[in-house]
Amino acid sequence: MNPQPAAATSATGREPGLQLSCGYGTDRGLRRELNEDSFIASDPVFAVADGMGGHEAGEIASGICVRTLAGMPQLATGERTATAAVVQQYLVSADERIRTATGSRAGTTLSGVVVVEQMGVPYWLVMNIGDSRTYRLSQGEFAQVTVDHSEVQELVDAGEITREQAAVHPRRHVVTRALGTGDETEADYWLLPVEEGDRIMICSDGLNAELTDDHMFRILSTVGHPQDAVDALIQAALRSGGRDNVTVIVVDAKNVMNDAGTDTAPRPATGVEDEDTLPRTQVLDSAEVDSDGLDSTEVDTEELPEAPGAVQPADAPVSAEKPADDPETGNHSATDHEGRHDGRN
Template identity: 65%
Template sequence: MTTDKTPAPGLDLTVNFGYASDLGLRREHNEDSLVAVDPLFAVADGMGGHEAGEVASSICIRTLMQSRVAGRPLPELDPEELQELLVTADERIRAETGGRAGTTLSGTVLVQDGGVPYWLVFNVGDSRTYRLSEGGLEQITVDHSEVQELVDFGRITPEEALTHPRRHVVTRALGTGSDIDADFWLLPASVGDRILVCSDGLINEVGDEQIFDLLTSHAHPQGATDALVQAALRAGGRDNISVIVVDISGGTPGLLTTETRGR
């Protein structure tokens, strides 16, 4: 887990978010599932054929939604508790699919520690979570994939990874394989933050520079969400596309409020 304990503003926050999941232009079924229920925002990308993939991602998201995390603004939650939830999701997926399917998972929970809000970001596989803060876009998560390992070892460049024939092979997933451990990051949550959670159906079509341009050119998170999905479709839409955009702004003292739109 990566932790940044820089003090952040208090609990005077308003959370706005938008979300969308699109079939894309080449797939017959949408194997993505997502949850956008303050304080939990996550995308799961199922693998293993349309029936099994849909089941795996759906079980994963349902497990998170049925936990104490969803619908409880600013819980006190640590990575160990969240990992236990992911182990439960893994067990349920294996029981339902016989190990024939898996899912990636990436997202964040807006938590508090000592009365200070933080983003608890988590990741298994190659879906991603980004943060737009102070005018810069940062990819928080690190892909668990064969091409990322090749990049890390200096065998290919990040540009070559975009078209590498093994770019869709993940090294960690829930429901299949032997490694289901998530990576975690704890980052201060500040007014003005914009979080992007997405499946690889977005990032395989739209580069980081264009993602930055679209995130910074739409004031409302739903507008940014819709623009990102449309950009992926215009670029080919070869996979399912799931996007969540979350904003933090100042709110009424002592009150956390939520505004949501989505489709």
């Protein structure tokens, strides 16, 4: 993994205040020729995108997604002023760019957090579209925050199968929502007040497909440094089979000044419509995906960020971190050995 120490990150001009430390890594796995995942890990944006489509189209989709997010001004200013509505504008822009670049033949999931403040209180603004996941370890409680947009999740929600059955279901990799496919582009959002000692973990499904929640919890609760935790999680996934690309980000929160007595239960973020996980009219299980037009967005992503060192080498595992003022993204490519549009098995 060639790990490098993770450095603490903090918002510009906020001393004392919330301090974040972060570790991240990605690996193509043991059965994939290349890596389709992309990620961004730079305060206040931490997210993982899992491309799908095969023949390097997944790399294009996930890479466009994280590079579009890297254009958010908060990464340059360090301010924690983003909202769900603002983030959604960037996702709509990413969706449009992906469809233009790939002809709607590829797509990407996205899951992660944007650190925001409301009335001086820091929050995790959790976002999700597709089946990548965001988890939270807080005050000894480990839980998945996001809800997968997938066929098997809908079956679980309907009480037709159990979570255990979903883990081995033949259509467990079929997602019902993604960016770039001409389908539903609205992400789900939650606001969670940041608590002292919080640990956020974001991953592509190459991790949770190999490890149980209990296994992940044991690693996250016993390995102290976020970079060491990332490395341990990825190595555990590889030992369990490594059947897919695996990408992990771990973010720790310290020096939290939150005296508002706010409820720590996840709640929907305002500014976007609440969505459930009912079946969509089209799922990513076909090489042919219709392309529907989107309204134009005010987000200017004509020139996507191309910071030196931002794109990691295509064939090497990645495990590193850069200072907070150098937005970090990594993207890699992978072929789809089965030729399925969802690109995963």
